[in-house]
Amino acid sequence: MPNDFAARVLHAVRRIPPGRVSSYGDIAVLAGKPRAWRAVGNIMRECRRPDVPCHRVIAAGGRLGGYGGSEGLKRSLLLAEGIEVAGTRVLHLDRVRWTPKPKRSEVSKSPTGDRKRTSGRRRSP
DNA sequence: AATCTGACTGTTG
DNA sequence: CCAACAGCCAGAT
Numbered sequence: 230m231p232n233d234f235a236a237r238v239l240h241a242v243r244r245i246p247p248g249r250v251s252s253y254g255d256i257a258v259l260a261g262k263p264r265a266w267r268a269v270g271n272i273m274r275e276c277r278r279p280d281v282p283c284h285r286v287i288a289a290g291g292r293l294g295g296y297g298g299s300e301g302l303k304r305s306l307l308l309a310e311g312i313e314v315a316g317t318r319v320l321h322l323d324r325v326r327w328t329p330k331p332k333r334s335e336v337s338k339s340p341t342g343d344r345k346r347t348s349g350r351r352r353s354p
Numbered sequence: 355a356a357t358c359t360g361a362c363t364g365t366t367g
Numbered sequence: 368c369c370a371a372c373a374g375c376c377a378g379a380t
Binding site (some may be wrong): 270274289290293296 | 359360361362363364
């Protein structure tokens with residue numbers, strides 16, 4: 230299934246349980262392309278389906294990201310699910326962040342969750 | 355088929 | 368904390 234990426238993304242978003250949120254990067258990983266967060270955002274924007282809780286998909290760092298330009302609406306939806314939000318940021322991100330791999334219920338400590346990525350600004354011609 | 359855009363992310367200033 | 372730059376992917380024009 231080559232072009233099932235969109236379908237996988239929608240499926241991943243759909244399996245997000247209530248009271249939890251996922252980041253675009255996580256969705257991309259679930260879809261099978263850990264580097265397609267961009268496409269995920271595009272798909273979300275296109276999606277607009279009631280069976281896909283796009284409002285549970287947030288940006289990295291707990292930022293709400295966007296919601297058709299109405300971040301306030303997204304904030305309300307998240308608050309309605311029991312997720313605390315401050316301004317454009319989600320609080321308790323560590324517990325609301327839903328990720329597959331139950332690995333002992335939830336993340337209690339930092340299970341070697343190191344993020345190594347040698348990249349960022351490559352300007353040097 | 356080629357080019358642009360974007361509900362992204364991380365680093366640097 | 369915010370602005371800018373760079374890297375990556377899929378869909379739309």
